[in-house]
Amino acid sequence: MSYRTPAVLATAVVIAGGAAAQSTATVAASDAATRWRIDAAHSAVGFAVKHMGISTVRGRFAAYDGVIETGEGLALRRIDVTIEPASIATGVERRDNHLRSPDFFDVVNHPTMRFVSTRVTAESATRFQVAGNLTMRGVTRPVTLTVETLGDAVRDMEGKRRTGGTAVATINRKDWGLTWNQALELGGMLVGEDVTLTIEIEAIAQESPATAGTN
Numbered sequence: 001m002s003y004r005t006p007a008v009l010a011t012a013v014v015i016a017g018g019a020a021a022q023s024t025a026t027v028a029a030s031d032a033a034t035r036w037r038i039d040a041a042h043s044a045v046g047f048a049v050k051h052m053g054i055s056t057v058r059g060r061f062a063a064y065d066g067v068i069e070t071g072e073g074l075a076l077r078r079i080d081v082t083i084e085p086a087s088i089a090t091g092v093e094r095r096d097n098h099l100r101s102p103d104f105f106d107v108v109n110h111p112t113m114r115f116v117s118t119r120v121t122a123e124s125a126t127r128f129q130v131a132g133n134l135t136m137r138g139v140t141r142p143v144t145l146t147v148e149t150l151g152d153a154v155r156d157m158e159g160k161r162r163t164g165g166t167a168v169a170t171i172n173r174k175d176w177g178l179t180w181n182q183a184l185e186l187g188g189m190l191v192g193e194d195v196t197l198t199i200e201i202e203a204i205a206q207e208s209p210a211t212a213g214t215n
Contacts, residue, residue: 034069128146
């Protein structure tokens, strides 16, 4: 292909811990166990990768869904998230189409990616190391996310509890078979191998009406 294509790789993670909505009140975090669903309208799944070792190309995935489970104090317990790689967007249509092709995500044969946590280690009340398995293009490999939360929740104007947080990880795209590249005339490669993930998530508690009415 004649244009310059960056490779990208990202996974979505739903994170518990505290992004507040406007005009909301803080809610005490005293739940023994709570399930939360990602609110894609107020979240972002982003990635960054080097192009020719010079610039950083950034993009996002627009279609994703997932749930998390938290314990007392909104401590993370479990994460299970799925994304649709066909929703990738870098701002250049021709590049996005290449990224959807068999050279990269091969979205026809592998329409989803999935991250499932296997272990959550608390470093503090609001910082966690989340180990899990990322499956992409039929390959499953371990990934560890550093998650920062606020350890609290808020109620929106409809009385629903919301929480959120941020996760960061760096992964090597070649570990999942995304090996496409081009050598540069003066040395080096067109596309960086390491991909930095930055995920900012807001999630809504999945509660019964009776539970939703209490703090």
